[in-house]
Amino acid sequence: MDPLRQPPSPCSPRPSSPRTQSCEMLGYVGIEAVLDQLKIKAMKMGFEFNIMVVGQSGLGKSTMVNTLFKSKMWKSTLPGLGVPTPKTLQLQSVTHVIEEKGVKLKLTVTDTPGFGDQINNDKCWDPILGYINEQYERYLQEEILITRQRHIPDTRVHCCVYFVPPTGHCLRPLDIEFLQRLCQTVNVVPVIARADSLTIEEREAFRRRIQHNLRTHCIEVYPQKCFDEDINDRILNSKIRQERIPFAVVGADREHLVNGRCVLGRKTKWGIIEVENMAHCEFPLLRDLLIRTHLQDLKDITHNIHYENYRVFRLNKSHVLPRGPGWVNLAPGPAPSPASPQATPRTMKVCRWTQDNSDDEC
Amino acid sequence: MVSLYAQESRHLCFQRPTPQGSQAQDKEYVGFAALPNQLHRKSVKKGFDFTLMVAGESGLGKSTLINSLFLTNLYEDRQVPEASARLTQTLTIERQGVEIEEGGIKVKLTLVDTPGFGDSVDCSDCWLPVVRFIEEQFEQYLRDESGLNRKNIQDTRVHCCLYFISPFGRGLRPLDVAFLRAVHEKVNIIPVIGKADALMPKETQALKQKIRDQLREEEINIYQFPDCDSDEDEDFKRQDAEMKESIPFAVVGSCEVVRDDGPRPVRGRRYSWGTVEVENPHHCDFLNLRRMLVQTHLQDLKEVTHDQLYEGYRARCLQSLARPGARDRASRSKLSRQSATEIPLPMLPLAETEKLIREKDEELRRMQEMLEKMQAQMQQNQAQGEQSDAL
Numbered sequence: 001m002d003p004l005r006q007p008p009s010p011c012s013p014r015p016s017s018p019r020t021q022s023c024e025m026l027g028y029v030g031i032e033a034v035l036d037q038l039k040i041k042a043m044k045m046g047f048e049f050n051i052m053v054v055g056q057s058g059l060g061k062s063t064m065v066n067t068l069f070k071s072k073m074w075k076s077t078l079p080g081l082g083v084p085t086p087k088t089l090q091l092q093s094v095t096h097v098i099e100e101k102g103v104k105l106k107l108t109v110t111d112t113p114g115f116g117d118q119i120n121n122d123k124c125w126d127p128i129l130g131y132i133n134e135q136y137e138r139y140l141q142e143e144i145l146i147t148r149q150r151h152i153p154d155t156r157v158h159c160c161v162y163f164v165p166p167t168g169h170c171l172r173p174l175d176i177e178f179l180q181r182l183c184q185t186v187n188v189v190p191v192i193a194r195a196d197s198l199t200i201e202e203r204e205a206f207r208r209r210i211q212h213n214l215r216t217h218c219i220e221v222y223p224q225k226c227f228d229e230d231i232n233d234r235i236l237n238s239k240i241r242q243e244r245i246p247f248a249v250v251g252a253d254r255e256h257l258v259n260g261r262c263v264l265g266r267k268t269k270w271g272i273i274e275v276e277n278m279a280h281c282e283f284p285l286l287r288d289l290l291i292r293t294h295l296q297d298l299k300d301i302t303h304n305i306h307y308e309n310y311r312v313f314r315l316n317k318s319h320v321l322p323r324g325p326g327w328v329n330l331a332p333g334p335a336p337s338p339a340s341p342q343a344t345p346r347t348m349k350v351c352r353w354t355q356d357n358s359d360d361e362c
Numbered sequence: 363m364v365s366l367y368a369q370e371s372r373h374l375c376f377q378r379p380t381p382q383g384s385q386a387q388d389k390e391y392v393g394f395a396a397l398p399n400q401l402h403r404k405s406v407k408k409g410f411d412f413t414l415m416v417a418g419e420s421g422l423g424k425s426t427l428i429n430s431l432f433l434t435n436l437y438e439d440r441q442v443p444e445a446s447a448r449l450t451q452t453l454t455i456e457r458q459g460v461e462i463e464e465g466g467i468k469v470k471l472t473l474v475d476t477p478g479f480g481d482s483v484d485c486s487d488c489w490l491p492v493v494r495f496i497e498e499q500f501e502q503y504l505r506d507e508s509g510l511n512r513k514n515i516q517d518t519r520v521h522c523c524l525y526f527i528s529p530f531g532r533g534l535r536p537l538d539v540a541f542l543r544a545v546h547e548k549v550n551i552i553p554v555i556g557k558a559d560a561l562m563p564k565e566t567q568a569l570k571q572k573i574r575d576q577l578r579e580e581e582i583n584i585y586q587f588p589d590c591d592s593d594e595d596e597d598f599k600r601q602d603a604e605m606k607e608s609i610p611f612a613v614v615g616s617c618e619v620v621r622d623d624g625p626r627p628v629r630g631r632r633y634s635w636g637t638v639e640v641e642n643p644h645h646c647d648f649l650n651l652r653r654m655l656v657q658t659h660l661q662d663l664k665e666v667t668h669d670q671l672y673e674g675y676r677a678r679c680l681q682s683l684a685r686p687g688a689r690d691r692a693s694r695s696k697l698s699r700q701s702a703t704e705i706p707l708p709m710l711p712l713a714e715t716e717k718l719i720r721e722k723d724e725e726l727r728r729m730q731e732m733l734e735k736m737q738a739q740m741q742q743n744q745a746q747g748e749q750s751d752a753l
Contacts, residue, residue, distance in 0.1 A: 058530040119537050120484045165530060166560075167421020174483050194530055197560035199633055268562050269644055271636025279634045 046097075046104035048154050049295060050135075052186075053109065054128060054178070055163025056116040059193035063251035064161075065109050067264060067275060068287055071098060072253070089114040089127050110157065116174055125178045132157050132186050136310040156307060158298045159222070159290065160186045163193035164246060168202050170209040179219045186306055187222040187298050189289070190214075195248035195281050196266065196273050203248045210246055221245060223294070227301055240289070247289075250281040409468040411517055412660060413499075415549065416473070417492060417541065418526025419480035422556030427524075427615035428473060430629065430640060431652055432462055453478040453488050455495045474520060480537050489541040496520050496548045500675045521667045522585070522655070523549045526556040527610060533572035534580075542582045548671060550585035550663050552655070553577070558612035558646050559631060559638045566612050573610050584609070587654060588662060605654060611647040616640050 053061040066072055095108045110131070115124055135156045142152045160182060164175055171179075182188050190210070195203060214221060223237040252264045252275045266273045275283050290298070416424045456475045461468060476492055499519045506515040523545065527538060534542075542551060553573065558566060577584060587609075590602045614630075620637050621628040630639040640648050655663075 056530070058528070058532050060530075117531075117535060119540060120486045122484045165421065165528075167419075169421050172481060177483060194560050196633070197529075197557045199631055266562055268559070268636070270559075270638050271633065273633075273635050 043103055045151065046106060047295075048106045048108075049299070050108040050110070050155060050157050050159075051290070052112070052128075052132075052157045052160045053163065054112045054115055054160060055193060056165060057113060059163040059165060060251045061111060061161075061163055061193075063253055064163075064191075064193075064249065065111075066253045067251045067283065068290065069096075069098060069107060071096065087114070087118070089124050091127060091131050108155065121174055124174075125181055129181060129185060132160075132182075133310065136307055137314070139307065140311055140314060156302055157186050158302045160188045161290075162188055162190045164190055164210065166192055166194050166197050166206070166248075168198055168206050170206075171213040176213065176217055176219070179214070179221070180217060183219050183221060185310075187224075187301055189222050189286075190246040191286060192246050192248040194250065196250045198248065207246065207248070211242075222298070222301075224301070227305060240285075244282065244285055247282040247286045249283045249286050250275055251283070406467055409470060410660070411470040411472065412664065413472040413474060413518060413520050413522075415476070415492075415496075415520045415523040416526065417476045417479055417523060418556065419528060419537075420477065422526040422528055423613075423615050424475070424524075424526055424556065426617070427554075427556065427613055427648075429617050430615040430648065431656070432460070432471065433617075434460060434462065453491045455491060472518070479541075485537055488537075489544045492541070493544050493548065496545065497675070500548075500672055501679075503672065504676055504679065519667055519672060520549050522663045523551050524655075525551055525553050527553055527573060529555050529557050529560050529569065529612075533569065534576045539576070539580050539582070542577075542584075543580065546583045547674065550666055550671070551582075552585055552651075553610035554651065555610050555612040557614070559614045561612065570608070570610060570612065585663070585666070587659060605650045608647050608650055611651040613648045613651055614638055614640055614646040615648070 051065075053065060055061055089112060091110055091112055093108055093110045095106065097104055097106050099105070112128060115128075118124070139152060139154065139156055142148065162175075162179065162182075164171065179188060179190065192198070192203065192206065192210075198206060213219075220226070223240060225238075225241070228234040228237055250266065250273055252266045252273070254264070254266075255262050256265050256267050256272050257263075258265070258272055258274060263272075263277075264275045266275075274280050278284055414428075416428060418424055454477055456477065457472060458475070459470065459472045461470050463469070474495070479488060479492070482488070496519075503515065503517065503519055506512065525538070525542065527534065542553075545551065555561075555566070555569065555573075561569065587602075587606055590599055594602075616629050616631050616638075618629060618631065619627040620630040620632050620639070628639055629641065630637050630645075638645050640646065643649050
């Protein structure tokens with residue numbers, strides 16, 4: 001048998017297992033053109049991204065969203081001139097399709113006015129958790145239909161940006177309670193809001209304290225350590241984790257003239273704070289993380305991990321859901337665990353048997 | 363230092379007019395024009411005491427502002443509590459005293475801090491300890507005033523409360539409104555917007571206007587700076603009007619020196635886009651606050667506390683002691699005729715058990731009186747009996 005022609009592994013849908021060997025190419029085949037095909041398909045279909053912003057009123061959430069996507073998603077208002085804070089937490093979603101260089105992005109932003117504004121903020125995170133789970137449920141219902149749509153509309157929240165007020169001390173009890181609950185359900189990116197009230201030293205000290213608080217309370221914010229796929233990811237993400245999270249951001253949607261350039265910023269009597277200047281604030285880092293480098297990763301983690309966790313939890317809870325073809329039979333054990341214990345050994349056994357067979361043949 | 367003042371005032375006291383018209387003028391000159399100087403001398407000797415309370419959520423720059431106002435480092439050894447400690451922290455009241463001397467005048471400043479206010483997830487009734495503290499000081503003063511030795515009454519009443527409002531909110535939050543409503547009849551409130559360097563000028567104006575409107579809507583009485591006299595010059599009146607317009611004060615605090623050239627070191631906060639100067643009237647209202655609080659209205663704050671707030675508390679307290687149902691003119695006048703020593707000392711809050719204890723005490727007293735009368739009677743009888751025996 002030709003040693004170069006190996007039979008394809010029966011477990012091909014799984015990511016590269018250590019057993020598949022790479023083989024040397026004898027000439028140009030044209031496999032790399034698949035990237036172009038993917039690109040064309042993606043541009044035709046467009047991307048979807050759902051982001052949620054959570055924080056007390058006045059921390060600049062709407063302005064930040066406007067600055068991130070350089071468009072007036074929300075009407076940002078001066079204090080006192082806007083709609084008064086609602087008495088209870090409400091969730092408001094707004095969807096826009098924005099286009100850049102032929103790439104369409106269907107962006108849905110969910111705002112949470114009234115969060116943390118009342119005297120008694122106990123359980124103010126429940127409506128938010130309910131909304132997130134509702135989106136998962138909607139996707140699940142679409143997924144278990146017998147005749148499914150070709151492209152299931154994705155309303156699941158891919159990223160939740162949590163705005164921490166710039167007290168300069170440490171995380172407040174409300175922040176800790178909220179983050180503990182939400183980090184298990186959705187990707188959370190904490191940011192220090194209105195960071196123009198902190199000097200550089202104060203920011204660093206505040207950031208250290210917040211990181212320490214997050215470690216003490218075992219809160220895993222995005223990018224989570226356990227989901228790093230390979231060494232490159234780990235290096236990149238640990239740099240972000242250790243030095244930069246949470247980002248100290250400032251938002252602005254007015255332009256001012258600085259040194260002949262038109263920049264987005266806030267004009268005060270002692271200077272102009274440029275939003276896109278790394279020396280002034282870390283907004284470029286947040287933008288890069290959310291849009292330029294980690295957008296697809298956010299969606300993947302939401303789909304592969306958070307949604308799957310929800311799905312397993314739901315399926316274990318109710319055994320009466322209709323079963324489609326190829327549905328893995330999960331034994332309803334007394335103590336359901338997220339990782340299905342029976343499925344994995346079975347598929348793994350299949351792989352090993354085939355490999356042994358192939359070895360025998362060779 | 364004190365003696366210098368004394369000399370000066372004595373000099374003023376004995377200032378005599380020129381010898382030509384001295385005879386005629388001596389007849390008219392009585393000398394009580396120098397009374398204010400005597401008062402001045404006495405006050406300087408006695409010293410001033412002032413109690414200032416700061417309240418507001420944590421992280422609004424309260425400690426930094428106090429350090430900047432009085433140029434002291436009251437919070438040097440402060441350790442910010444860890445987040446896990448905060449989860450179970452309840453509101454505590456901390457009192458700190460410091461003696462400040464400037465130009466021979468001694469001020470004994472007592473600072474009351476309220477760490478833990480507005481920190482927890484459920485802040486319902488978190489202002490009650492503060493209200494109770496203020497009323498306890500009034501109660502203490504009432505006891506001292508009603509007591510026998512009134513020479514050395516320590517005035518621990520809270521003269522002023524600086525309430526810090528967050529610059530990041532849209533005006534007053536529900537917690538702010540609840541706190542201000544609970545204390546506005548008991549203490550002079552000066553609302554202050556902390557960390558005002560987070561705001562652009564337009565935002566500051568809009569926020570101030572919103573807060574003023576909200577205070578009016580909720581009928582919260584903050585400290586009203588008294589109008590200046592009509593005989594003051596226009597400049598002073600304009601300054602006064604400007605200061606009143608800038609309430610609530612948008613302040614920035616800092617003890618860090620950013621510029622040392624010039625006559626005095628300039629304190630401020632250094633950012634990468636510019637430097638905020640604390641004492642620059644264009645940057646924030648710190649100067650206005652300091653002038654109004656310390657330089658011009660310190661005494662007025664104390665007087666309003668004594669004449670209006672304390673008297674209001676006292677009247678409420680004494681009226682509540684009148685028995686319910688017997689609120690006719692007779693009993694009211696009876697109460698007012700009773701001298702201060704006879705009025706039973708107020709206790710608050712009047713819980714059921716305390717009422718019971720008081721009633722039992724009354725009963726015991728009556729029984730004791732009866733016993734004494736009976737004893738006296740018995741003694742009298744005995745004495746009479748002896749007399750008759752003797753006779």
